[in-house]
Amino acid sequence: MTTKQTIYYTLTDEAPSLATCSLLPIVRAFTSAADIDIKITDISLAGRILASFPDNLNDDQKVEDGLAFLGNLTQDPDANIIKLPNISASVPQLKACIAELQSQGYDIPDFPEDPQSEADKEIQARYSKILGSAVNPVLREGNSDRRAPGAVKAYARKFPHSMGKWSQASQTHADYMRNGDFFSSEQSITMSDAGSVRIEYVDPQGNVEVKKELPLEKGEVLDSMRMSCKELRDFFEASMQDAKDTGVMWSLHVKATMMKVSHPIVFGHAVTVFYKELFEKHGELFEELGVNPNNGIGSVYDKIASLPRSKREEIEEDIHACYEHRPKLAMVDSAKGITNLHVPSDVIVDASMPAMIRNGGKMWDANGQTADTKAVMPESTYARIYQEMINFCKTNGAFDPTTMGTVPNVGLMAKKAEEYGSHDKTYECKAGTMRVVAQDGTVLMSHEVADGDIWRACQTKDEPVRDWVKLAVTRSRLSNTPAIFWLDSERAHDMELKKKVEACLQEHDTDGLDIHIMSYNEAIRFSMERQIRGLDTISVTGNVLRDYLTDLFPIMELGTSAKMLSIVPMLKGGGMYETGAGGSAPKHVQQVEEENHLRWDSLGEFLALAVSLEDVGIKKDNQKAAILAKTLDAATGKLLENNKSPSRKTGELDNRGSHFYLGLYWAQEVAAQTEDEELAAHFATLAKTLADNEEKIVAELADCQGKPAELDGYYHANRETVKRVMRPSATLNAALAAIA
Ligand SMILES: NC(=O)C1=CN([C@@H]2O[C@H](COP(=O)(O)OP(=O)(O)OC[C@H]3O[C@@H](n4cnc5c(N)ncnc54)[C@H](OP(=O)(O)O)[C@@H]3O)[C@@H](O)[C@H]2O)C=CC1
Ligand SMILES: O=C(O)CCC(=O)C(=O)O
Numbered sequence: 001m002t003t004k005q006t007i008y009y010t011l012t013d014e015a016p017s018l019a020t021c022s023l024l025p026i027v028r029a030f031t032s033a034a035d036i037d038i039k040i041t042d043i044s045l046a047g048r049i050l051a052s053f054p055d056n057l058n059d060d061q062k063v064e065d066g067l068a069f070l071g072n073l074t075q076d077p078d079a080n081i082i083k084l085p086n087i088s089a090s091v092p093q094l095k096a097c098i099a100e101l102q103s104q105g106y107d108i109p110d111f112p113e114d115p116q117s118e119a120d121k122e123i124q125a126r127y128s129k130i131l132g133s134a135v136n137p138v139l140r141e142g143n144s145d146r147r148a149p150g151a152v153k154a155y156a157r158k159f160p161h162s163m164g165k166w167s168q169a170s171q172t173h174a175d176y177m178r179n180g181d182f183f184s185s186e187q188s189i190t191m192s193d194a195g196s197v198r199i200e201y202v203d204p205q206g207n208v209e210v211k212k213e214l215p216l217e218k219g220e221v222l223d224s225m226r227m228s229c230k231e232l233r234d235f236f237e238a239s240m241q242d243a244k245d246t247g248v249m250w251s252l253h254v255k256a257t258m259m260k261v262s263h264p265i266v267f268g269h270a271v272t273v274f275y276k277e278l279f280e281k282h283g284e285l286f287e288e289l290g291v292n293p294n295n296g297i298g299s300v301y302d303k304i305a306s307l308p309r310s311k312r313e314e315i316e317e318d319i320h321a322c323y324e325h326r327p328k329l330a331m332v333d334s335a336k337g338i339t340n341l342h343v344p345s346d347v348i349v350d351a352s353m354p355a356m357i358r359n360g361g362k363m364w365d366a367n368g369q370t371a372d373t374k375a376v377m378p379e380s381t382y383a384r385i386y387q388e389m390i391n392f393c394k395t396n397g398a399f400d401p402t403t404m405g406t407v408p409n410v411g412l413m414a415k416k417a418e419e420y421g422s423h424d425k426t427y428e429c430k431a432g433t434m435r436v437v438a439q440d441g442t443v444l445m446s447h448e449v450a451d452g453d454i455w456r457a458c459q460t461k462d463e464p465v466r467d468w469v470k471l472a473v474t475r476s477r478l479s480n481t482p483a484i485f486w487l488d489s490e491r492a493h494d495m496e497l498k499k500k501v502e503a504c505l506q507e508h509d510t511d512g513l514d515i516h517i518m519s520y521n522e523a524i525r526f527s528m529e530r531q532i533r534g535l536d537t538i539s540v541t542g543n544v545l546r547d548y549l550t551d552l553f554p555i556m557e558l559g560t561s562a563k564m565l566s567i568v569p570m571l572k573g574g575g576m577y578e579t580g581a582g583g584s585a586p587k588h589v590q591q592v593e594e595e596n597h598l599r600w601d602s603l604g605e606f607l608a609l610a611v612s613l614e615d616v617g618i619k620k621d622n623q624k625a626a627i628l629a630k631t632l633d634a635a636t637g638k639l640l641e642n643n644k645s646p647s648r649k650t651g652e653l654d655n656r657g658s659h660f661y662l663g664l665y666w667a668q669e670v671a672a673q674t675e676d677e678e679l680a681a682h683f684a685t686l687a688k689t690l691a692d693n694e695e696k697i698v699a700e701l702a703d704c705q706g707k708p709a710e711l712d713g714y715y716h717a718n719r720e721t722v723k724r725v726m727r728p729s730a731t732l733n734a735a736l737a738a739i740a
């Protein structure tokens, strides 16, 4: 019996949204034959802004709140969602998107940076729900299972990506705080019963302000920690001085998107320390102009644009004067003069550190040359693993993608676990005490804080931890691979989790499995030692390491994390299939605009779709869906084997061309299978048409390249225009229309 099933496919931003326009018509040609409806749900940055201001829009401008819809859907055991990467917006990105929408005639308000009136405060509150990583935490109602499927690993071995050379004499290193950071102040408790606690601030006079009441579940772990503002600034100063003295380039790596409250503050301190004299001299004016260093030095350029020319030039000269006695800064775009301190969302640690390590420990300087780098990640908790990998590469040389083993990840992610759910419990403090107090007045945790210190609390619920341990045991069993729980003996939080993990493991059959608990440095060394011997090791980690490691290892192994299979088995039974583990690659859109070539690789989408279809097959007993899943995997394997992935070079096969080959191979696979003759017959014609016209279609897809492509918008491009750009082959379009 077949019941119609809907797969919700997200419409996001930038390169993935362009790719969707080309891929979906092909996918729909297949899924319609299995009675599966693919429904687009808009969770793009522009879509989320429009959905937040319905009262400002005409009826024909109003849009559905796609994120709220999908958020509810995660609670449905039948949920089947394919989630592409989306923009996690910094303030500059949000403002750019607002300006674009306004220019298109949407009467939405400006982002009030310093709201005074109640009305402005309300507008800012709506916008702050859209800022940073606002999508993933809503949808991720499950833990994370990310790995490189066999076919992908085989492809990387056959067609290895380039790897930079590592020299033993490399000056590159990770630099982090030794004292005064979150790591050195972490406290943690586990709730023996359900109950509520209060987060309180006590001023030096002893007055108590309740910041928040927090209902907690039985078995929930609650942490609190503090970063000293003074020690952070002293650290930045010393680190910049050391880089200057030793002639190494300076680079800051934070996650201002996901850690959307604490990391922009950290970023802002780096900006005001680096450009110290500038902020000392023009502090008052900057205050008046509304310069916010947390938005980067770009904010200074932005706000001084309206000043009289002579004043502006004076400030620009003062900016340049700062470079004289500071170390070289790593560049995001040396041609355009965009530095690492321009915008907080340009350098995102999970992708930027692996990219540097893959590149022999080098980043780009202002002259477009590569240079050894002091990679600064103030918070030492996780920064230490990068130093371990750097040491390892200095000793052993660069990893070899043709022989190295793989490190898949099982990540604790559900219900905003750990630091990634801490934004609504993060405070930039005044001097006094921050504490967590039980209902009966017992002080459970407490920190002395000084002006400007950052204090935060993190929650980890019991149910996700149990599910995570179970997922680790299941993956270890199914893949016959050792699993390492990365739990640091120096961390209060991890020691609370360790008790739970040990108890939980007792409840599972672990006979014959190789399961360990190790501190981070030990765990990464163990995994890398095995890896260079071609052996695989599952990393079982908390939420931040999930994010970091699922870029770090894939970027070494596969060149990009876009090629990962990324599954979120939802706690309520549904499934979310994320595509890859990387982002939305803004550089790729630029290339389309300039040369009409999209180098985005949709392999993550192909992999996600196959597991999504497999799930429909099982849950709905839909045999056709099961066949489509199997044949899609086979087609993806063939695509990799024949190297039909997009090339980076204009004129060569791009994203659209790789979609054509996927369609061709998929049709051929369905036509060739014998389990369902009706299905085979249905696709035989498509297979033949596509094969007969291969040369013509590939030529049509190449001929359009080499000239600029107009998308009519960046954040909110015109979908009809994008369709024309992304579907330029009349022959392919006709073949797909014929089967519909
Ligand atoms: N799941 C999610 O929703 C995520 C969203 N993001 C968002 O994405 C944006 C960019 O983040 P960033 O840190 O630069 O990370 P990205 O992963 O987008 O970029 C790193 C580099 O990886 C390569 N890459 C990534 N995906 C692909 C792909 N599918 N095909 C080919 N190459 C790929 C590109 O390299 P090259 O340019 O050399 O081709 C790219 O420049 C931000 O807005 C961020 O918030 C980031 C991570 C996850
Ligand atoms: O949601 C985000 O901002 C990024 C998520 C991410 O990097 C990841 O899950 O790997």
Ligand SMILES: [Mg+2]
Residues within 6 Å of the ligand: 350, 351, 547, 548, 550, 551, 581, 582
């Ligand atoms: Mg990531």
